[in-house]
Amino acid sequence: MKVKDIKTRFGARLRQLRKEKELSQEQLMMATGIHRTYISEVERGIRNISLLNIEKIAKALEVDIRDLFDFRSS
Amino acid sequence: MKVKDIKTRFGARLRQLRKEKELSQEQLMMATGIHRTYISEVERGIRNISLLNIEKIAKALEVDIRDLFDFRSS
Numbered sequence: 387m388k389v390k391d392i393k394t395r396f397g398a399r400l401r402q403l404r405k406e407k408e409l410s411q412e413q414l415m416m417a418t419g420i421h422r423t424y425i426s427e428v429e430r431g432i433r434n435i436s437l438l439n440i441e442k443i444a445k446a447l448e449v450d451i452r453d454l455f456d457f458r459s460s
Numbered sequence: 461m462k463v464k465d466i467k468t469r470f471g472a473r474l475r476q477l478r479k480e481k482e483l484s485q486e487q488l489m490m491a492t493g494i495h496r497t498y499i500s501e502v503e504r505g506i507r508n509i510s511l512l513n514i515e516k517i518a519k520a521l522e523v524d525i526r527d528l529f530d531f532r533s534s
Contacts (some may be wrong), residue, residue, distance in 0.1 A: 392515040452526040
């Protein structure tokens with residue numbers, strides 16, 4: 387099995403955590419100030435998200451940043 | 461004590477791990493293809509590094525990405 391690239395793995399993990407927290411992309415947008423389209427693209431592995439936005443998302447999800455990189459769970 | 465911003469904390473942790481691995485910025489540049497100036501700026505908390513470069517650095521340091529976000533150790 388080919389290992390998926392980091393953008394895809396990060397996006398899948400973000401989507402998983404967002405759903406666990408029962409937040410819509412719209413709600414995550416409101417909590418972070420990051421546009422829903424951008425969030426959707428990160429979740430689909432299209433965007434090369436940066437550190438500042440990673441932190442905003444972790445705060446909005448109330449998780450440690452490391453949880454966003456815990457790919458064993460996804 | 462004011463919590464330092466994420467770029468500063470990430471940069472300090474990167475520097476710490478790089479030194480633990482006994483790599484120079486020059487060697488990390490050669491292992492990642494990321495210019496030494498850029499690495500230096502990330503370490504000083506100036507750069508908003510992106511996911512792809514975070515992964516390159518983790519691979520070069522032979523650490524899990526989550527180790528780069530383990531700020532308890534720094």
